[in-house]
Amino acid sequence: MLWRLTLRSLWHRRATLVLVVLAIALSTALLAGVERVRQETRDRFTSTVSGVDLIVGKPSGALNLLLYSVFRLGEPVANLDWESVEAITERPEVAWVVPISLGDNLRGFPVVGTTTDYFRYYRYGRGETLRFSAGEPFDDVFDAVLGAGVAARLGLKVGDEVVLGHGTGTVSVRRHDTMPFKVRGVLAATGTPVDQSVHISLAAMSAIHLDWVAGTPLPGRHTSPDQARSRDLQPDSVTSLLVGLNSRVAVFQMQRWINTRAPEPLQAVIPGVALGQMWRMLGMVEQALRVISVAVLGVALLVMLSALLTALNERRREMAILRALGARPWQIGLLMVGESALLSLVGVVAGVLLLQGVAALAMPILSERLGMALSLWRPAPLEALWLLVVLVSGTLVGLIPAWRAYRHTLSDGLTPRY
Template sequence: MILQLAAASLKHRKTSVLLTLFTIVISVSLLLSVEYVRGQVRDSFTRTVSGVDIIVGAPTGQLNLLLYSVFRMGNPTQGVDWQDVAWLEDHPQVDWLVPIALGDAHKGYRVVGTSNAYFEHFKYGDKQSLSFSTGNGFTSDRHAVIGAEVAEQLNYQVGDKIVISHGLGEVSFQHHESHPFTISGILNPTGTPADKGVYVTLQGMESVHGSSPTQNTLRRSPFKKPDAGSKAADDDHAHHDEHDHSAEDTHGESLSQAPPSSISALFLGLSSRVAALQVQHQINNYGNAALLAILPGVALKQLWGLMSNVEKLLLGISVLILISSLIGLITLLLATMRERRQEIAVLRAIGAGPGTILWLIQAEALLITAVGCAVSFAAVSLGLVVFADWLNASYGLVVTGSLFTLQSAIVVGCVLAATWVCSFIPAIAAYRSALHAGLSTR
């Protein structure tokens, strides 16, 4: 009965009610979006690198190793000797490894020395693989692959030649102009640091700096576990022509048999993730050299904890917007009290008590907020579906799951509870007015 009266009263004042409803929808939608995206951003951040079980580098600290290997921020204090890389390659629990060499830049973007294994094994978000928008990986020591942001900002195409520079600044006084690289592929956008990288072969980076190849040449790819037929494949390799050699290289084989003397870091994939802690302990206690092995998921969560204040700030701004909307709702109900004195008097005349008038005003407020929450749920859910691909490509935000979660239910419950508490102000005013209401307007 009270809900029917509340609905009829709101319909009579539909213009002002619609404006108030609009503000409620905006504020609740913002609150729901921030709460949902906040959780998704946290999950996506902790999955910036999701296909790597262990990261190995010099013992410079867990966060420092994570920052320079994944986010390309800072530099290692020392490299990892190739003999130690060979030990990791032969480890029974290591399924694959990806080398990372840093130290150069191209017009402000970091240059990463690596192999085709990087494009094959590196994953982000919900275990999504890197893909090429055009071109492909390395088929020559002088090939380069660039991220989506590098291609967009510098207007590069496949086939363009680039020159890398020593150092990390946008301005360098030492350009390796005698050793240009040809762009062989451009990666699709990921919204991760991979978009800002210029990737070259380890052998190409080594030759740029004038380093001579080491003498311990490997018979097989230094970045890929050999299968049962690897020896036969090596013996038959001499009979393949250059075209076949390039096709094989594209699928992850080393382009040159001479490994570099040292690298900056390694990404490891294990045959069993259950053994991650055991392998980490073995690497950290490796006797021949000082190495540091970290679990990227743990390090990313630790790094996110340092930035949690930004998360709390966003939530606080949304709460302030909701409070302003609730104040607008109270103002609307209070402003209509004088206009509704005769309505209240009629309700009193047909037997409605002061308590009924109080509950009527609260029912109107809760009805407006409930409709606003329902519209907000629908609008935010539709927006997440429509913009899911854009959020993934632009910001690396992988939208997974439904908006109808426990956190969203708590948000709506808090909004309705706040509305009920705030509605006491106009409801009590209506209650007092009802005690003295008459059939004539004063």
């Protein structure tokens, strides 16, 4: 009967209470959303570099090196000499080396100059290797292998011809149009930046820059693709190196060797350590977001409290009636707590639905910005805790009007004072 009374009473005041539910829904969506984005970005970033032991580049800060080498975020500062690549490759601790050469794009998608070892050794997620959904690794100089996202977005398939643009921006003024590439393979989707990349051989990278000096084409020089094939296309330098070791135990030893004894000043970064740096930096932002979310929750709870207390004054007559019918003071208090609990519950459910809606809208945008397929459908482990916090604190807010209603019923008797 009390339950019925609660439902009817809430329904009676639904016009005002919709705002209360909305406020709670918003704060729930914020709290849960922050948690989801946090969890998902961490998972994604971590899984993208799951198989790499060291990343080597010119000294520019661990995080920067990691971000541009693996996540294609930010700009590389300088290249490392091919001699260093060879020196590192020859170390006994090293199992494999994948050079990365950046600096061009295909209609905004980054072009990665690398070797076929990339397809063999790169690992993501729980140690999964790259798979081809069509075609095969590049073989000829002018072959390109597209990430799943690139192929889908540009509508390209094996056999299509593409022209690369110079530079890492989204719009290229200068294009390598004398040397078109043929799509040789398309990779299966991985949810990592690989999906957004175009892969060509290091030789191809050298070839398309034969007529270029310091970032500009030399006037009057037009090397044809066939002429290029006959030239020495061994690269002088690459942007960075992904290194896999025979044993992870050697990672610190190898890092020290590269940092101190390599032919030129280099920096070797352990991906996990660099990511740790990033999480520490982002931790403050996350903390700030969380504080804001909690503040929004506080406001929502105040909105609810004010709605319940305002209604309570109008309901003193109702309380007196219930008392006259034999309702116990605690039953009247329970009515109040029941209302706040139910409002919180509806608010939390609405908040989760709202979050799913926002996630659906935000996922493509966020995924594009990060170059990774974020999935925000899945509740984060800590999310349940926040939902519980909203529910419990919302219910507890009901104790205040409950207490006041209880006091009223004792002092009002059968004739409420207004």
